[in-house]
Amino acid sequence: NNHYWSNGNPHWAVDTNYQTVWGTNVWCGLLAGNLIGPHFYDTTLNGRRYSDFLTLLMLEDVPLLLRQNLFFQQDGAPAHNAIIVRQQLNEMFGNQWMGTHGPVEWPPQSPDLTPLDFFLWGHLKTVVYAEPPANLQDLKNKLMVACRQLTKEQILAATYREVSL
Secondary structure (H helix, E strand, O other): OOOOOOOOOOOOOOOOOOOOOOOOEEEEEEEOOEEEEEEEEOOOOOHHHHHHHHHHHHHHOOOHHHHHOOOEEOOOOHHHHOHHHHHHHHHHHOOOEEOOOOOEOOOOOOOOOOHHHHHHHHHHHHHHOOOOOOOHHHHHHHHHHHHHHOOHHHHHHHHOOOOOO
């Protein structure tokens, strides 16, 4: 999914190759100006797999002090909305998580609250597909390189805005 937001018609087109027979699912997170991931799933992601992933992710990649003060946010992907996942998020974060059917509804189309959609995925696609990957491993390698090249300043610029009232 490529998006281009403009007041006028940019007559913008993207050539794509729909004949590839490989693909993967990618999970990334943004936290305190840092990128967590990428984590790859070459199988279908379901509620049980996502629940197991969250447990490992929180234990391995997110320090306890940050977890205790974290407001977790996820999008409306079907695996994210499984009952087992919502129960787990309630246990891990109480009312401090945002998502479909969560204590705080996920705000789709909000550039300030969904920097993954409005910054990260578009940025990574631009970098990765500058020269289309030849195969699945090439895709993963390009994603890992693109993620490592992101700076804390780029992430903070996409995730932090001061609001004056």
